[in-house]
Amino acid sequence: MxxxxxxxxxxxxxxxxxxxxxxxxxxxxxxxxxxxxxxxxxxxxxxxxxxxxxxxxxxxxxxxxxxxxxxxxxxxxxxxxxxxxxxxxxxxxxxxxxxxxxxxxxxxxxxxxxxxxxxxxxxxxxxxxxxxxxxxxxxxxxxxxxxxxxxxxxxxxxxxxxxxxxxxxxxxxxxxxxxxxxxxxxxxxxxxxxxxxxxxxxxxxxxxxxxxxxxxxxxxxxxxxxxxxxxxxxxxxxxxxxxxxxxxxxxHQVERLDDDHRHCQQLADGLTSLAERYACWQGKLRLQPVQTNILFCDVAPALAAELLPYLKQQGVLLSGSNYSHSGTQWHRLRWVCHLDLSAAAIARTLELLETFSKQQES
Known part of the structure; x- marks a missing residue:
């Protein structure tokens, strides 16, 4: 998980x-x-x-x-x-x-x-x-x-x-x-x-x-x-x-908080890369800048309705909710990195997002 x-x-x-x-x-x-x-x-x-x-x-x-x-x-x-x-x-x-x-x-x-x-x-x-x-x-x-x-x-x-x-x-x-x-x-x-x-x-x-x-x-x-x-x-x-x-x-566990910050930035960079390379994300993904261990990103509700069940099926859990901004509906996802999420977990998540993107394009 x-x-x-x-x-x-x-x-x-x-x-x-x-x-x-x-x-x-x-x-x-x-x-x-x-x-x-x-x-x-x-x-x-x-x-x-x-x-x-x-x-x-x-x-x-x-x-x-x-x-x-x-x-x-x-x-x-x-x-x-x-x-x-x-x-x-x-x-x-x-x-x-x-x-x-x-x-x-x-x-x-x-x-x-x-x-x-x-x-x-x-x-x-x-x-x-x-x-x-x-x-x-x-x-x-x-x-x-x-x-x-x-x-x-x-x-x-x-x-x-x-x-x-x-x-x-x-x-x-x-x-x-x-x-x-x-x-x-x-x-x-x-x-x-x-x-x-x-x-x-x-x-x-x-x-x-x-x-x-x-x-x-x-x-x-x-x-x-x-x-x-x-x-x-x-x-x-x-x-x-x-x-x-x-x-x-x-x-013993204060200094390692920097690992969480780095992992969160890697996740944000990976999502940015996906948005640049796959049409399914274009105009449907907005990321807030990462400073510490929390990343917020907005996804078009229709895309989120497919993404979240896919990730859950693959053992990746997220929290999120719908909201409206300037008349546009979005689903805001909250990604929180912590000591139980290794660099390998971040890499695996980005691999799954890559696979999802390819499936959306096919």
Missing amino acids: IDFRSDTVTKPTAGMRAAMMTAELGDDVFQDCPTTNALQDWAASQLGFEAALFASSGTQTNLLAMMSHCQRGDEVILGQDWHTYRWEGGGAAVLGSIQPQPLAVQADGSLLLEDIVAAIKPDDPHFARSRLVVVENTIAGKVLSPEYMASVASLAKQHQLACHIDGARVMNAATKLAAEREQDVWQMARQLCQGYDTLSLCLSKGLGAPIGSLLLGSSEVIKRARRLRKMLGGGMRQTGLLAAAGLYALQ
């Missing part, structure tokens, strides 16, 4: 399984799980925060961050396409009584600074109280620069707002930027986080752990988040089995 649906489908490596099976365990609700404490302390130190908290998912760590920064009736300013707004079941509003103020996301994945400023409410009982700005990095595989991240953090502080990073794939961003600027990846990650009050870091996406995310912030914020985690039913016990996987991922 060649599974491009998400980088959440990865299985623990042999080294990770060994770390899990030998992990020293304790009760994390009592804060005496040595392995969980080691994960939290190591991650906080590496990323420039005072403390960290292990939780079951990125949705939970984002919710803990928003509820830690905001009270009932407060407002969070975020992107219309952010995971925190669109893909987390409205948890901040439902469970935290927090008002979302979504803004348009620009083509590069950013929010305009002037849009953020315009969204900040005056101190008036007619309005929700603006309290928090959220930034997502990466967003749909796009990388926001440290300069942009710093400008948002500075703006937030100028207006007495807290600021949070949904950094589910922030290590992908750091890997991409570190390669471009010839810097250490952890140094770049710290730079991306500088000035932010909290960070949500997913361990189960590109980093390859089976379960879990971290919320990082000040000791005071993490203390509030720990209480909220208990209220939300997220207090787990012998979490060291899972924390060991997360610690192994951070210590």
